[in-house]
Amino acid sequence: MTEFLGTLSRNHKTEANALREGLAGAIADINAILREQNATIAKGQADQTSVISKGQSEQTAAVVQTLEGFAAKVRQFEGKTEATLEKMREGVEKKLTDLQSGNEQKLEEMRATVDEKLHSTLEKRLGESFSRVSEGLARVQDGLGEMKALATGVGDLKKVLSNVKTRGNWGxxxxxxxxxxxxxxxxxxxxxxxxxxxxxxxxxxxxxxxxxxxxxxxxxxxxxxxxxxxxxxxxxxxxxxxxxxxxxxxxxxxxxxxxxxxxxxxxxxxxxxxxxxxxxxxxxxxxxxxxxxxxxxxxxxxxxxxxxxxxxxxAALLNSLQMGFRTLEIQKNSSKINEVLTSVKTEFGKYALVLDKIKKNLDTAQNTVDEAQRRTRAITRNLDKVEVVESGATSKNLVLSAAEPTVEVPELELSAAE
Structure with a gap:
């Protein structure tokens, strides 16, 4: 875009220089004519003064008319240039708006993709961890299953000690x-x-x-x-x-x-x-x-x-023996129960490590999204700074000089911050 504006400015300067050279040539012709007239006047004596003056007036009017034509063309060219620059500014703003909306859409898609992947990974890891924990708890349940039977035996002993008969008072x-x-x-x-x-x-x-x-x-x-x-x-x-x-x-x-x-x-x-x-x-x-x-x-x-x-x-004797059997069985399986509890403890430790990793991944994803949003805001601020610097005046005074006539042309300046 900057190269295009530079090319347009150079073309504008080239056309202005061409106009300036044409005006300078016309002025040079006029001066030559004036010099010839002055020579004619000097040679033609005083009786030709009125004729020369009349010719000079007509030529001066023609020169003025020619200069006014050049000024009108310059003003027309300036109007066309301003219209062209306005269209370019509108095109640039539209493209920047489209670029911003496209970036926002892509960022939203990236955020959705990251959230989906993190969600699926989290569900998979949590499912695996809970499966291992459930298996460990199932082993613990199997190892401690005898405790329920022990509680049943204690209940039977309580019935016997409270003198509850199985078949009546003297059954x-x-x-x-x-x-x-x-x-x-x-x-x-x-x-x-x-x-x-x-x-x-x-x-x-x-x-x-x-x-x-x-x-x-x-x-x-x-x-x-x-x-x-x-x-x-x-x-x-x-x-x-x-x-x-x-x-x-x-x-x-x-x-x-x-x-x-x-x-x-x-x-x-x-x-x-x-x-x-x-x-x-x-x-x-x-x-x-x-x-x-x-x-x-x-x-x-x-x-x-x-x-x-x-x-x-x-009944009391049998319940005592039953509790002894249960106690002995628990003692025999105490090592297995300890192994299962140790395994469960280890699995819970691994589960905590998995949660820490998931938290780090979530923090990294959040930082990435924040960084993308920060860059988007920075790009938006930079694009808002793109301005078309126009000349304060719509036309310039034409300075007519016999030595070197000039025509000032407004320059286009584009400023953008990185």
Whole structure:
């Protein structure tokens, strides 16, 4: 644009110089004519003065008319030049406006592209991090899943300690139902061979072995106890027959000792089993009738290595064993739980690093957009400074000189700031 304006200014100067040279030639011709007339006047005597004066007047009028024609052409040329410059200024302003709007549109497209890429990258990274965290939490959940079962066992123990019966006040709670309700299927078994396959105990609880060479130890529980003797004792007490009650009481002691002896001979076989067994009495009344006789309980424990248990007592014992199993399992898996928690901690650390990187990328993108906006404003300010400097006067006085006539032409100046 500057080169074009410079070319236009040079053309303008060239045409002005041509006009100036033509005017100078005309003036030179006029001077030559005047000199010839003066010579003619000098030679023609005084009688030709009037003729010469008349000719000079006519020639002077012609010269003036010629000069006025040149001035009109100069004014016409100045008008055309001003119109041309005005059109050029309007064209430049329109192009600058189009350039500014195009830059703004491109910047908006760049911002949208950057936002889209950052959004997709952020979603991808966050999705991957949350997936890893979810997997770690799932492993933690699996490792701590036994805690829920432990809470269930504590609840069962609370029921037993609060004297909640499974089958009514004097309900005959069977051992199998209690084991099924309290213990896990893998923690007990039925009809377990305990003496090299010759004898099988009805129920046995699976205890962990003493060392790695022994996987498990069985705790025998025998519930095969006849209730007829107890029924005769109760009937005698209800009838108030002291002799029958004493006979029934002695018979009950003998039956309990015989059952305990059978349990000791058949089912206690270390190291396959523990060195004691449990004699389960099916009702609370029968259990209370036996344990109130201190001598028989001590005899069973000392001579037969048998512990007597009723429904409430066996439930409390089973819950204690269950909590022991859970505690042991948690201790075994504590290292795995620690590894999972360490992995989760590491993943969270990586997640924090990813967030820091995302924040840095967002800051970089924001700085880039700000820099683009700053440059756009700078370009806009620079384009607003583009001015067309025009001459204050629309026409110049023509100076006529016999030596060197001149015609001043306005110059076009373009100023632009970087």
């Amino acid at each position: 005959e709670v069977q051992l199998g139902n209690l084991l099924e309700q309290i213990m896990a299927p893998a923690q007990y078994s039925t009809n377990v061979p305990v003496t090299n396959g010759r004898e099988r105990v009805e129920f046995a609880i699976k205890l962990p072995g003493r060392d790695d060479s022994q996987k498990q130890i069985w705790l025998p529980i025998d519930a095969k106890f006849p209730q007829e003797t107890y029924a005769r004792l109760v009937a005698a007490e209800e009838a108030g027959d002291l002799e029958a009650r004493d006979r029934a009481s002695k018979e009950l002691e003998d039956v309990v000792k015989k059952c305990a002896g059978d349990i000791c001979k058949k089912y206690i076989s270390p190291p396959l089993t523990t060195d004691f067994a449990i004699l389960y009495l099916p009702t609370e009344g029968l259990y209370a009738e036996v344990v109130k006789r201190t001598g028989i309980v001590e005899h069973l424990h000392r001579e037969c290595r048998v512990v007597v248990a009723g429904p409430t007592t066996i």
